[in-house]
Amino acid sequence: MFSLKSPSWFKDSPCSGQDRLFFSSKPSNRRLAVKVCNSECSNRSECLKFAVSEGITIGVWGGKTGPDLARLVEHDA
Numbered sequence: 001m002f003s004l005k006s007p008s009w010f011k012d013s014p015c016s017g018q019d020r021l022f023f024s025s026k027p028s029n030r031r032l033a034v035k036v037c038n039s040e041c042s043n044r045s046e047c048l049k050f051a052v053s054e055g056i057t058i059g060v061w062g063g064k065t066g067p068d069l070a071r072l073v074e075h076d077a
Contacts, residue, residue, distance in 0.1 A: 007050055014040045015047075015060075023059040030065050037063035052076050 014036050015022050022033045037044055037060060048062025057070040064072065 004054060007046065009043045009046050013043050013047070022061075030060055033060035034063050034065065048072075 010016055015033070018033075018036075021029050021036075024030060024033070037047070041047070041063075044062050046062075048064060050056075051061035051064070051069055052072045053076075055073050057073055058066050061069060
């Protein structure tokens with residue numbers, strides 16, 4: 001397990017406190033998390049940059065799911 005310091009923008013994001021939704025194994029929850037990112041979050045680009053720069057490939061970050069993140073992280077490496 002790893003620990004990351006939350007970026008300053010995170011506390012005001014709609015995903016804050018929604019771990020069960022944004023790290024769910026249920027496809028319906030992941031789709032809803034992506035929808036929240038794309039329709040409600042003003043920090044989407046910062047979030048995605050954070051996930052890719054930290055090599056995070058689980059959960060929903062910046063409107064992208066684990067497989068999308070894995071491809072972006074691999075491309076960024």
